[in-house]
Each structure stands twice: as structure tokens, then as C-alpha cells.
Amino acid sequence: MAKQVRYQFHGLVGERLALSIDQWLLPAPLANPAMLEMFRFRDRRPLRNMVPWAGEFAGKYLTAAVQVWRATGNDRLRGQIEWFVKELTSLQAEDGYLGPWPADSRLTGRAPNCDCTWDAWGHYHAMLGLLLWHEQTADRKALACARRMGDLLCAKFLNAPPGRRLVDTGSTEMNLAPIHSLAMLHRATGEPRYLELALQIKDEFAACGDDGTPLAGDYLRAALAGREFFQMPKPRWESLHPIMGLAELHRITATAAVAAIPDCRRAFEHIWHSIAKLDRHNNGGFSSGEQAQGNPYHQGAIETCCTVAWMAMSVEMLKLGSRGEPSCSPCPDCTATATQRGRNTCGRGVRRFAPTGSSIVADELELSTLNSGLGMQSPSGRWVTYNTPMDGIREASAHTIVFQARAGQPELNCCSVNGPRALGLLSEWAAMQTDDGAITVNYYGLCDFELQSPAGRPLLIQQDTAYPKNGRIELTVSPARPERFAIKLRIPNWSARTSVSVNGKPAGTPTPGSYFVLDRTWRRDDTIKLKLDMSLRFWMGERECEDKASVYRGPILLAFDPRFNDVDLDDVPVLDAVTMRPRAVSAKTWLPPWMLFEFTAADGRRLRLCDFASAGMDGGPYVTWLRAMMKDE
Numbered sequence: 275m276a277k278q279v280r281y282q283f284h285g286l287v288g289e290r291l292a293l294s295i296d297q298w299l300l301p302a303p304l305a306n307p308a309m310l311e312m313f314r315f316r317d318r319r320p321l322r323n324m325v326p327w328a329g330e331f332a333g334k335y336l337t338a339a340v341q342v343w344r345a346t347g348n349d350r351l352r353g354q355i356e357w358f359v360k361e362l363t364s365l366q367a368e369d370g371y372l373g374p375w376p377a378d379s380r381l382t383g384r385a386p387n388c389d390c391t392w393d394a395w396g397h398y399h400a401m402l403g404l405l406l407w408h409e410q411t412a413d414r415k416a417l418a419c420a421r422r423m424g425d426l427l428c429a430k431f432l433n434a435p436p437g438r439r440l441v442d443t444g445s446t447e448m449n450l451a452p453i454h455s456l457a458m459l460h461r462a463t464g465e466p467r468y469l470e471l472a473l474q475i476k477d478e479f480a481a482c483g484d485d486g487t488p489l490a491g492d493y494l495r496a497a498l499a500g501r502e503f504f505q506m507p508k509p510r511w512e513s514l515h516p517i518m519g520l521a522e523l524h525r526i527t528a529t530a531a532v533a534a535i536p537d538c539r540r541a542f543e544h545i546w547h548s549i550a551k552l553d554r555h556n557n558g559g560f561s562s563g564e565q566a567q568g569n570p571y572h573q574g575a576i577e578t579c580c581t582v583a584w585m586a587m588s589v590e591m592l593k594l595g596s597r598g599e600p601s602c603s604p605c606p607d608c609t610a611t612a613t614q615r616g617r618n619t620c621g622r623g624v625r626r627f628a629p630t631g632s633s634i635v636a637d638e639l640e641l642s643t644l645n646s647g648l649g650m651q652s653p654s655g656r657w658v659t660y661n662t663p664m665d666g667i668r669e670a671s672a673h674t675i676v677f678q679a680r681a682g683q684p685e686l687n688c689c690s691v692n693g694p695r696a697l698g699l700l701s702e703w704a705a706m707q708t709d710d711g712a713i714t715v716n717y718y719g720l721c722d723f724e725l726q727s728p729a730g731r732p733l734l735i736q737q738d739t740a741y742p743k744n745g746r747i748e749l750t751v752s753p754a755r756p757e758r759f760a761i762k763l764r765i766p767n768w769s770a771r772t773s774v775s776v777n778g779k780p781a782g783t784p785t786p787g788s789y790f791v792l793d794r795t796w797r798r799d800d801t802i803k804l805k806l807d808m809s810l811r812f813w814m815g816e817r818e819c820e821d822k823a824s825v826y827r828g829p830i831l832l833a834f835d836p837r838f839n840d841v842d843l844d845d846v847p848v849l850d851a852v853t854m855r856p857r858a859v860s861a862k863t864w865l866p867p868w869m870l871f872e873f874t875a876a877d878g879r880r881l882r883l884c885d886f887a888s889a890g891m892d893g894g895p896y897v898t899w900l901r902a903m904m905k906d907e
């Protein structure tokens with residue numbers, strides 16, 4: 275799996291990873307000591323003033339740090355994580371509790387110093403971070419700490435009667451999330467009780483109060499009945515974490531000597547497709563005002579935590595394999611909207627589908643990573659946004675949601691501890707290995723992958739490319755000895771015409787939206803060359819974005835930023851989609867964009883569009899929904 279791969283990312287992605295380590299992950303605990311100290315003083319008077327989700331900060335920080343370390347191998351970060359885990363585990367109570375609330379309030383959903391508590395949610399994030407760290411390092415103390423939390427949850431909630439169940443603690447989008455970490459803990463330990471409680475929580479998804487009002491999201495039954503995610507009782511973004519428990523349960527029950535639960539996979543996949551179809555925005559972000567709306571044009575805030583959760587869910591979807599729903603493969607001149615394509619209806623009324631396959635999920639991860647993932651982070655690596663809008667400005671989360679700050683934690687909020695995970699998740703999906711040894715290359719960019727061949731020998735895959743500035747990618751494959759195995763190359767759904775060669779010889783005709791398999795005997799310095807189709811693509815807006823379009827070049831959403839133009843936002847010229855031809859240009863500024871392209875607008879004026887991640891980098895406004903002529907008018 276991805277944890278076996280050693281990465282070296284270069285270029286902009288590598289720079290941003292390094293900066294997030296130096297400017298945030300390393301200094302964050304000392305700059306915000308209450309991240310840990312809130313656990314030490316949970317029973318001391320006076321009780322501290324905290325937000326309901328205060329217990330999540332340490333776990334989210336740890337999860338992001340572990341995944342960024344996986345993606346970089348940074349020795350200083352590893353040392354910091356070792357110290358952090360040692361300190362965090364030392365703060366666990368004798369009964370296994372690792373939260374910030376006083377003794378009589380533990381895992382009850384309420385506390386004298388807070389109207390409601392997301393206490394089980396905090397334990398979920400701590401367990402997740404510890405399990406990821408143990409998975410990578412075999413740290414026995416980390417696993418033991420996670421087990422004690424699992425034991426506490428089982429002692430308190432396993433087989434509990436109505437009124438005392440986990441679902442009865444309230445804030446169920448959050449507090450049912452331990453289904454995911456408990457299933458992971460069962461997989462790591464084999465302890466049956468952890469699986470029993472995870473299965474019980476699955477049933478609690480459908481729980482209702484005495485008046486018939488749903489207590490939780492009913493994710494399993496509602497999905498199997500075909501309801502869209504935004505129509506479910508709890509469509510907030512936090513629900514994605516308990517929903518990920520369905521994928522983990524499927525993984526366990528598909529292989530273990532217990533009753534299989536195929537419905538878990540079907541429900542999980544349905545919800546993923548529902549979000550991709552109806553709630554994923556043009557920039558790869560998820561949520562509008564912190565929940566699903568069934569409307570990708572909704573102008574509500576696109577929260578960093580929501581997008582990170584969507585990316586984590588997409589990683590789980592990718593790990594499930596190749597089964598999936600059909601996805602429309604747009605014609606080169608397609609004018610269909612994403613909603614129309616999600617309904618498998620072409621703008622010209624023709625039904626045209628790409629072969630199903632998980633490569634489309636990796637397309638989604640690439641879109642989110644290279645647009646919202648990079649765009650939510652300051653170029654310095656020091657802060658992340660709360661909201662990364664389609665049109666608007668980007669503000670540091672410490673400004674937008676400053677109400678979460680407290681003495682001893684001036685920079686802490688839900689997004690600040692979570693944002694670096696957007697790039698850290700690359701360690702889960704950039705390169706993957708299937709059970710039969712096939713190696714899947716999902717991520718394209720300047721980087722190196724070190725992994726093991728199916729025979730267990732060292733294997734190095736190096737990428738030399740300027741992608742996504744252009745579509746030319748060269749991979750050098752260097753096994754320790756000649757060996758036969760398959761390499762699966764992601765062919766993006768948007769690349770209508772792709773060429774692949776091996777050692778200078780054409781290797782076949784790839785199909786968009788699928789994996790192209792090269793099964794051969796590989797020798798040191800064998801070379802694969804891909805050329806992806808970087809033609810412009812358009813997403814025609816509806817509802818709030820009616821009569822406007824978003825423009826893509828490869829995986830990159832293009833944006834208008836006044837910094838690179840002579841016109842202001844209220845005078846952006848109309849684009850002519852038929853005649854638009856991009857010309858790469860440079861900007862004479864100390865704060866240059868990653869990419870900048872010049873076009874001739876419909877009225878003959880010059881217009882420059884930059885990559886979404888760079889737009890608004892100086893705190894100024896930008897837009898991605900632009901007026902456009904799609905046909906000769």
C-alpha cells in the first residue's frame with residue numbers, strides 16, 4: 275500500500291510541503307502549548323473556556339504531521355512526532371480517556387464549561403493519528419494508547435441501552451466518527467470488541483428519538499435507498515468521517531471470518547458519487563456553508579476542513595478498487611455542465627461514457643490537491659484559510675474563525691491543524707501497489723518514488739516533468755534487477771488524446787478515464803513517456819453562476835486576478851471559448867503565479883488568467899466564474 279512508498283516531491287508541491295513543516299508543523303506546539311496542556315489540566319479549577327471541538331486539535335495535528343512526514347521523510351519532523359506522541363500518550367487517564375473535559379463529563383456530550391462537547395470526535399482524531407503513526411513505525415506505546423481509548427469506548431457504549439448509547443451523546447455527525455478508528459483498530463489488533471462496537475455504531479446511524487426525529491445521518495439506509503447526500507438528515511461535512519467507517523467495515527468483512535456487509539461498500543460509493551456529482555465545486559473544494567447543498571454553484575464558504583475530509587474520503591474510495599459508476603467522457607467541444615455529465619447526459623444529448631474505474635477518483639484527488647489544496651495554504655506555509663472560495667478573497671483562518679483562539683492556543687482552530695493534510699494525503703494515493711504487485715502511478719509531477727517490486731527488490735521510479743504546466747511526463751523505471759510486473763498509468767478523464775511510449779516505441783492507445791497497463795519485463799533506466807492533452811475545457815455554470823463558465827487547462831482551474839491585468843473585476847472582458855488559445859507568459863512581480871496564460875477576449879482585449887492556487891495570493895480579489903461565449907454568437 276501507499277505506506278510502503280518513499281517519496282521525494284520537488285517543484286511547487288515539494289516546496290509547499292517543506293514550508294508547511296518549517297513554518298507550521300514544527301513550531302505549532304510551542305506556539306500553541308494548550309494543544310497538549312488542555313489535557314493535563316482538564317480536572318483543575320477553574321475549568322478552562324474551550325470550544326466544543328477543542329479535543330480534536332492534537333489529533334488533527336498529529337494526523338497531518340504523520341502524513342506530511344510520510345510524503346517527505348523529513349528527519350526533524352519525525353523527531354517532533356516522536357516527542358509529540360510520547361507527550362500526548364502520557365496525558366491519557368487511567369481509564370483510557372484522552373480528552374479535555376472534567377471527570378464527570380467524559381464522553382457524555384456535555385460539560386460545565388461547554389454547552390455541548392464533541393468528545394468522541396476528539397478521541398476519533400487522536401486514535402486516527404496514533405494508528406497512522408503506529409502503522410508507519412510500529413510504535414507500541416501509540417498502539418497501546420489507541421487500544422485504551424478503544425477499550426474505554428467499548429466499556430461505556432458497547433451494548434448500552436437507549437439513552438446511554440454513543441448516538442445519544444449528541445453532535446452525531448462528529449461523535450459517531452469512532453466507527454472509523456475502531457474498525458482500523460480492529461484491523462491492527464484483531465480485537466473482536468472493537469469491530470462489535472463499530473458494527474453497533476453502523477446500526478445507530480438509523481437511530482431516531484421518541485418523536486421519530488433522526489438522531490444521526492442514516493447514511494447506510496438512505497444511501498441504499500438512493501437518496502443524495504445533501505438530502506440525508508446530517509449532511510454536514512463532519513459526517514464524511516463516520517461514513518469512512520463504512521469503507522473500513524467493508525474492507526474488514528470482505529476478508530475476515532465474519533458476515534460480509536456488501537451494503538457498506540455500496541452505500542459508501544453512492545455517497546461519494548453523490549458529492550462528486552452535486553457538491554464538489556469547480557476548484558475541487560467541498561461544502562457550502564459547512565455542509566452539502568446539492569448545488570456546486572452555492573456561494574457558501576468552502577471550508578478547509580470540509581475539503582480535507584472530502585480528499586480523505588476520496589482516498590478511501592480509491593483504495594476500494596476499480597468498481598464505480600459510469601462517468602461521462604466529454605467530447606472535445608462539449609458544453610455540458612458537470613451536473614449534466616454527472617447525470618450521464620451530454621450537452622448535445624448523446625450518452626457517451628468512459629470505462630468505469632478508480633482512476634476517475636484519482637482525477638478528483640488531483641483536482642482538489644492542485645487547486646484547493648494548494649490554494650488553501652499561504653505561500654509561506656505559515657497559515658491556511660478557513661474559506662477558499664470560487665470567487666472572492668482568501669483570509670487566514672486565524673482571522674476568519676478567530677473565535678476559536680484561546681490563551682495558550684492563539685493560532686489553533688479546526689482548519690489550522692488540518693490544512694497541511696491536504697498535501698500530506700499525497701502519501702496515501704500518489705503511488706499505490708495492489709495485492710498482485712502491480713504498481714499504480716496516480717500522481718504526475720516532479721518527484722521520485724522508492725518502493726519494492728513484486729519480488730521484494732528495490733524499485734525507483736523518477737518523474738521528470740514540468741506538468742501541469744505542460745502535458746509531457748517522462749518516467750524512468752529502475753528495478754534492482756530485470757523483473758516482470760505491471761505499471762498502471764492514470765489516464766485523466768479530461769485527456770481526450772493521450773500518447774504513451776516505452777523506450778521510444780509507441781505502447782498503444784490509452785482510454786481517457788482509465789488506467790493504462792504496461793505489463794513487461796522492466797530493466798534499469800527503462801523510460802516511459804506520456805503526452806497528455808492539455809486542451810482548454812469549460813464548465814458552464816448554472817443557478818448562481820448562470821451565463822458564466824469556468825476554464826480549465828489540464829487539471830488546473832484558471833482564475834482572473836487583477837494583479838496580472840489592466841482591468842478590474844467589474845470590467846473583465848467576455849471570453850470567446852471557440853477562439854481562446856493560451857499563451858504562457860511571465861509576470862514581472864516579486865510574487866509570481868505558478869502559471870499565467872494570456873488570451874484574446876471576445877472584444878479583442880488582452881486577458882490574463884493564472885492558476886487557481888496563485889489567485890488572490892496577495893489578499894486581493896479573484897474570480898473563476900467568468901462570462902463566456904461558448905459558440906459563435
